[in-house]
Each structure stands twice: as structure tokens, then as C-alpha cells.
Amino acid sequence: MRIPILKLHDCLLVSIQWELDDQTALQFQEDLLHKIHETSANGVVIDITSIDFIDSFIAKVLGDVISMSKLMGAKVVITGIQPAVAITLIELGIGLEDVLTALDLEKGLEKLQQELGD
Amino acid sequence: MGNQSCVKILNEWDIVAARQLGRNVAKELGFGTVDQARITTAISELARNIYLYAGQGQICIEKIYDGGKAGLKIIAADNGPGINDIRQVMEDGFSTSGGLGAGLPGVKRLMDEFDIDSSPGSGTDIIATKWLR
Numbered sequence: 001m002r003i004p005i006l007k008l009h010d011c012l013l014v015s016i017q018w019e020l021d022d023q024t025a026l027q028f029q030e031d032l033l034h035k036i037h038e039t040s041a042n043g044v045v046i047d048i049t050s051i052d053f054i055d056s057f058i059a060k061v062l063g064d065v066i067s068m069s070k071l072m073g074a075k076v077v078i079t080g081i082q083p084a085v086a087i088t089l090i091e092l093g094i095g096l097e098d099v100l101t102a103l104d105l106e107k108g109l110e111k112l113q114q115e116l117g118d
Numbered sequence: 119m120g121n122q123s124c125v126k127i128l129n130e131w132d133i134v135a136a137r138q139l140g141r142n143v144a145k146e147l148g149f150g151t152v153d154q155a156r157i158t159t160a161i162s163e164l165a166r167n168i169y170l171y172a173g174q175g176q177i178c179i180e181k182i183y184d185g186g187k188a189g190l191k192i193i194a195a196d197n198g199p200g201i202n203d204i205r206q207v208m209e210d211g212f213s214t215s216g217g218l219g220a221g222l223p224g225v226k227r228l229m230d231e232f233d234i235d236s237s238p239g240s241g242t243d244i245i246a247t248k249w250l251r
Contacts, residue, residue: 055162084155092224
């Protein structure tokens, strides 16, 4: 299954709705970069409200796709990190320090507009 | 034993199966969402270690009872190359796979009890337990 990537003005919207296996996560990485290239999007919001755990592999794939997007000139905001996910990520030792985050999709879009200097 | 279920780890799909099994057992035992996430994440890390370093092995999930307490025990076992220096792999930031796997110290922090038994050539056994509060 592929994760749908929607275009909204000059941004891309992604909502991850189910538990990610390795292949889906890696496919998503590639799909997002192609979509950024195709649409000239300069911002991306990835909403993970439905995700109830993140292990080090998924964290690495997410962190990598954020760095890769940045190389292409697009900023990424992650939204909807659940309390249980925040707790386990920190306990696991993964801070995702340089990642832009927001509580929900609405705040994420606001943050992205600010970042893009709108 | 009726309290134990196992998943063989042969490929990356088995990692998904192992954590789903763990999450279901955690739910049955009445763990809250945060502990469910801790248990699921710990299983995912241990299963991935087996897949990456040993090639194959198994993850067993056991419901345990001690006096009035209930808990969930994860048993991760493989016959892989084993670990040379256990102290070294228990240090934060140590990795031989280039950043995949937050490693065993992370798993230890997520769980209440953590035991590792490994030596070169004889595989690795890890037992980690979470108690219901």
C-alpha cells in the first residue's frame, strides 16, 4: 500500500493512517521526493495522528526524508505526535531535535506558512 | 505453555507480526496506551536486531504473574554470531549498523527489567519484562 500525497497550493499534505512496515516507509520516502520535484512544492506537512508507536527504523526514515526534502528546498513539519509516541521516542533515545513539529494539522500549516515567510 | 506465543523472525514482515502480537497481549493484560507503545517499540527493536544481525530467530511473548502482579515478558532468541562485548552494546550511541536500531539501552529504558545472555558463536537471548502498575 502506498501513502497518498496530496497537493494543496504550494504545499504537500500527507496523512499516515496505518502502521508502517519497512517497505511502505521506504516507498514513501521515494514517493515524497518525486512529488516535491514534480509539483515544485516548498513545504510538506506529514500528519501522524493515527500512528501509535514509532521505532528507531521509522524514526530514521522520517528523519532522513526530512533532510532529503530540505536538500531539495522543501521544509517539512510533522504534526500529531501522540503522547505515547513522544514518551517512547525520548526513552528510546531519539530526540528528532531539528525537526519542525506542531500539535495538529491546522497548527502545522500555520507553522509552515511562517517558516516559508508568508 | 498457554501463556506464551511466539513469532519466528525470518524477514522484515515478521517484525510487524511480532509487534502486533505484543500489542495484542499488552491490550489483553490491560496495559495503557503509553505502556502499549513502549512494549510494541521494544519488540520492534529486538525483532529488528534479530533480522539485521542474526538473520533469524524468534520472539516470544509471555503473560507472567508474580504474587498479585501481572506482567508481559518478551523473550528474543537467536543463534546468530552473538555479541563480543555486552558492555559496549549497552552504551548509548553504540551501533555496528550505521544508525539502524536505537540499540539495546533504549529497549532497557522502555522496559522494567532487562537481561541479556550472549557470547560469540552461541547466539543471543534477551529477556525484557514490563509489569502492570
